[in-house]
Amino acid sequence: MKISQEELKQLVDAAIDIKKHCYAPYSNFRVGAALLGEDGKIYTGVNVENCSYGLTICAERTAYTKAVSEGCKKFKAIVVSSDVEDKFITPCGACRQFAIEFGDFDVVCVKPDRTMSASTTLEMLPGFFLELPKDSAKN
Numbered sequence: 067m068k069i070s071q072e073e074l075k076q077l078v079d080a081a082i083d084i085k086k087h088c089y090a091p092y093s094n095f096r097v098g099a100a101l102l103g104e105d106g107k108i109y110t111g112v113n114v115e116n117c118s119y120g121l122t123i124c125a126e127r128t129a130y131t132k133a134v135s136e137g138c139k140k141f142k143a144i145v146v147s148s149d150v151e152d153k154f155i156t157p158c159g160a161c162r163q164f165a166i167e168f169g170d171f172d173v174v175c176v177k178p179d180r181t182m183s184a185s186t187t188l189e190m191l192p193g194f195f196l197e198l199p200k201d202s203a204k205n
């Protein structure tokens with residue numbers, strides 16, 4: 067992992083704490099995410115569900131969207147937290163594709179007891195699709 071133990075601890079704390087803001091009345095499945103930008107800031111996110119179920123946005127994509135809209139597009143790591151105690155909950159396919167758009171960085175899944183499983187965006191989506199527009203450096 068490229069981040070320090072102190073950064074990891076802060077991300078784990080934030081990912082667990084932010085679950086209190088989840089809006090998951092349909093699944094009752096809470097997910098919290100904490101994303102560390104290369105700007106040093108932590109961008110958190112929660113899953114936000116909708117009565118039209120397919121409109122639901124995952125915690126991870128909430129965090130990426132918050133970061134980008136606040137001017138940060140480069141990331142060091144994301145920590146994903148759920149309430150599931152007996153296995154690690156890993157990002158869904160949509161969140162993996164959303165993440166790889168922003169390059170290769172650490173992805174850490176954490177259980178309520180703070181045990182962790184570490185991976186990277188690249189490991190999680192081999193053979194990914196990515197076609198950046200030619201003038202993407204400007205954006």
Ligand SMILES: O=c1ccn([C@H]2C[C@H](O)[C@@H](CO)O2)c(=O)[nH]1
Nearest residue numbers: 093095097113124125156157158
């Ligand atoms: O990586 C994931 C997978 C699922 N969910 C959310 C979506 C939905 O609200 C609930 C159950 O799928 O969990 C996330 O936030 N992140």
